[in-house]
Amino acid sequence: MEQTTTDDTERTEGASVETAPAVIQWIDPDLCRAFVDAAGERTPSEQHDGRPVADLDGAAAEMVYAAVSHPAVRAAPLLGAPLHEANFIYGKVLEYPTDSGELGWHFDADVALTDGQLALLIRSGRMHQWQAEEMRGRILSVMIQCSDGDSYDGGDLQIKDDAGTVLTAPRDIGTVIAIDSHRLHRVTPVTRGTRISIVCFLGRSPRGADRPPASGSERRKTGSGERLVA
Numbered sequence: 001m002e003q004t005t006t007d008d009t010e011r012t013e014g015a016s017v018e019t020a021p022a023v024i025q026w027i028d029p030d031l032c033r034a035f036v037d038a039a040g041e042r043t044p045s046e047q048h049d050g051r052p053v054a055d056l057d058g059a060a061a062e063m064v065y066a067a068v069s070h071p072a073v074r075a076a077p078l079l080g081a082p083l084h085e086a087n088f089i090y091g092k093v094l095e096y097p098t099d100s101g102e103l104g105w106h107f108d109a110d111v112a113l114t115d116g117q118l119a120l121l122i123r124s125g126r127m128h129q130w131q132a133e134e135m136r137g138r139i140l141s142v143m144i145q146c147s148d149g150d151s152y153d154g155g156d157l158q159i160k161d162d163a164g165t166v167l168t169a170p171r172d173i174g175t176v177i178a179i180d181s182h183r184l185h186r187v188t189p190v191t192r193g194t195r196i197s198i199v200c201f202l203g204r205s206p207r208g209a210d211r212p213p214a215s216g217s218e219r220r221k222t223g224s225g226e227r228l229v230a
């Protein structure tokens with residue numbers, strides 16, 4: 001990842017990064033583009049305010065499965081927990097139009113989705129205004145860059161490493177970035193075009209921590225969308 005030094009933090013040469021962000025897989029760009037095209041056909045009301053968009057689940061779910069089943073993600077050291085104990089998956093689809101503002105520095109572990117929501121499409125508004133109730137156990141965040149990197153300006157996914165250095169994630173379409181959910185990160189304002197991302201969260205299930213790893217073949221419908229059953 002590209003590295004820049006923060007204004008307020010001295011970069012420490014050679015500092016160890018215990019749970020460094022990982023860029024671990026490329027999702028097929030054509031799949032991303034098809035997904036973005038489908039998302040663009042939704043009406044604003046269907047895309048608004050974080051309500052579940054159930055019929056986007058299929059394509060989103062395929063990408064979620066592809067991302068979180070990659071061996072490098074499965075092998076990620078997650079606060080000492082083996083990932084087979086951390087297979088409770090949530091995901092959301094985010095759309096960042098030019099007026100979406102900035103997703104400020106945050107940890108994902110303290111921002112939650114309601115149990116049972118897989119795919120959400122957020123059309124506008126500052127992302128950190130729609131935090132839901134706390135969900136314990138979220139330990140890995142997996143982001144998928146779904147838009148062509150040159151189709152928008154701004155919208156950089158930035159992550160702070162243990163030394164406070166700001167890492168800027170690759171913008172290339174189909175890039176998957178996995179980070180410890182407790183790691184500070186943000187998305188800078190989009191100043192041209194639209195950025196669409198999918199964000200998946202893996203955590204410890206409150207019921208069923210011993211489930212096997214996620215596979216693409218097991219899903220269960222819930223009232224407000226789909227939850228992936230690992």
Ligand SMILES: O=C(O)CCC(=O)C(=O)O
Pocket residue numbers: 094103108111127143144157185186187197198199
């Ligand atoms: O859009 C992204 O790449 C990251 C979004 C994010 O960090 C979040 O929704 O919590």
Ligand SMILES: [Fe+2]
Pocket residue numbers: 106107108141185
């Ligand atoms: Fe986040």
